Amino acid sequence: MNEHPDIPGFAYADGGVVAPLGFRSSGVSAGLKSGNKLDLALIAAEKTIPAAAVFTTNKVAAAPVIVSRRHIAGGLARAVIINSANANACTGAQGQRDAVAMADAVAEALDCAASDVIVASTGVIGVPLPAGKVTAAVPGAVEALDSRSGDTAATAIMTTDTFAKQVAISLDVSGRRITVGGMAKGSGMIAPNMATMIAVITTDAPMTSEACDAALRHAVALTFNRVTVDMDTSTNDTCVLLASGAAGGDDIAPGSPEFKQVLEAIWVVAEQLARMIARDGEGATKLITVTVSSAASDSDAAKAAFTIANSPLVKTALFGNDANWGRVAGALGRSDAELDPDAFDIDFAGIPVCRAGEGVAFDEAKALEALRQPEVTIGVELHLGDGSATVWTCDLTYEYVRINGEYRS
């Protein structure tokens, strides 16, 4: 099931999170960002529906993560409320009260239980959330709910993101037309004092809560968890899946042929969003896809791919359009992956630069041209087994240093 999905007959759709039937979204200004910029997003279903969520593994979990873990425990949700500009992290007991207040305000406006509302925040760490501003803006967000476009919601969750990230696809599943949509934010993992990857995926497939949970975990493991901009998993990372069932038909449970199809659609949506996050890494000039193949195991392949993708030396070399495979070899050697130092091969942008652990002559001009493209691949073969993994990252640039070094000074 780790083979990359190949979905016959799928089509891209418009609308992001509201592309599937049964969802509305809005983005409003709660006054957290300056200049009345959008900073509060709401995604709501018509009723309480099956849902699942995964959260950061960071031991310093933000207040909304603590509250939302509790709320998702029953496998149901009606809405997701997300503010940007303040992470509500390292804010103690008051922070948790503030996260609860956000859920309460949405529950009151939508006439549902507070435990049906998932809360997420992204922004500055360690500063009390102006919760009053947020709750005061909730009725307006409910008023603005709209089933035609996910644009304002996708815009309202941006922090250092340079573009709003949305995608949706539809496909036929046993005669039903199923749509999966999504939106995400995230560039640096804890951008200028900001936190977080946040993603919301919606579908009108009639999935059970168990199917939501299984599909989301599978997709996240191979997509959002394979993106690395600077290793800094945040205090606030949150990914939610909501299944309205509005496409009709029988419930889809794990293990069924329909489940596999819907899972693959969710996977494709998550992968598209993950690639957008890597491409929009702070200051990035290019998307880098690192694929390690013929490793002793999939987990070895992932270790090696992450070590390469996180190496500042590899990332600066790619900023300089430099096919500097010695740095990839160095990263390979210090990863925990099993390695035969006389057997590994490295390609940059499809050009062989290292074979059996030794350099091979290559056309520097051709390599330079290939590395100047906005998407670059690094391919590694270890010749040890059939493990493989793909990780997405970006280059490390002057702009990354500027964004992250000059934020407050």
Next chain:
Amino acid sequence: MNEHPDIPGFAYADGGVVAPLGFRSSGVSAGLKSGNKLDLALIAAEKTIPAAAVFTTNKVAAAPVIVSRRHIAGGLARAVIINSANANACTGAQGQRDAVAMADAVAEALDCAASDVIVASTGVIGVPLPAGKVTAAVPGAVEALDSRSGDTAATAIMTTDTFAKQVAISLDVSGRRITVGGMAKGSGMIAPNMATMIAVITTDAPMTSEACDAALRHAVALTFNRVTVDMDTSTNDTCVLLASGAAGGDDIAPGSPEFKQVLEAIWVVAEQLARMIARDGEGATKLITVTVSSAASDSDAAKAAFTIANSPLVKTALFGNDANWGRVAGALGRSDAELDPDAFDIDFAGIPVCRAGEGVAFDEAKALEALRQPEVTIGVELHLGDGSATVWTCDLTYEYVRINGEYRS
């Protein structure tokens, strides 16, 4: 024995690796660097003496590492030969023949066994070593051996280093005056396509081979292994200890009171060199000392300290003189160290910025001034036990990106 050494009555000495009795050194040009710059260093004892060495744990080990591991196995050495500008790494069987040829040339000139010669290289990876140039320069290096100054040797091993790194101290050990000297190179761990931390430590203490090995491993674990510029442990890292015994007296074996004193002196020399390496990190504007205390264990403290020290977001914040403790909290939370998210404290440059997991008000102007200094400390208390660790690193700057991104393009 992990308490930081406190050596009464020690004094700094001149001469680096030749400060102790019984050593000579030289640095010459073998024509590997352009413009006749020094690129070949030789350190030689009067005879074959007890020695020890530790090497990179990178699975892609350079040819000189493979050869030197063999040569040090007997615990004896006469000389160390080091070239810069070419790492002789990822160079296959020919690379190993070239490393052996370097040892052979020194052995012939000094009239000792080839296995008494330790070989080290640092520079470009994956390019064949011009071994003929090196071996041709060896007689001149032997001719130039000098007991008055380690300057040319310390200069000849530099790659992207901006200054030569030497230190020596002397102290009284049971009525004998003992001297320990050292030199090192290393800025980025695999600098522009370059490899390596290389260090040579010399002493005139009469240590046994076992004492050399025990003392070197202890000192390296708490010093060179606690320096991180960009995580990229190289293919070539090598640290050698030579003990001439020229200070006279009975042999010093592990476990004796004298051993503890000499170990502490070696530790201090290694720590001084390690701090110089961190301070000279590529493009660095400041030395950052990260100390994690009251952790559940020493290894937990080290994990937390390394995660903070390696975080690009922490390192760019310090470049920007920003007391951005949220990034330190984020790094703490994603390290594998045991953590109570409601109990940790963080200080920047001695200024409390976080207590019990929450931000505390601090004087931003005072913090900015403190962070502008060339040496900055980050202190973390976890309130879980008595584990502690100190790690040295540097800030992440535009210059780092320039050095590493623009090397070949």
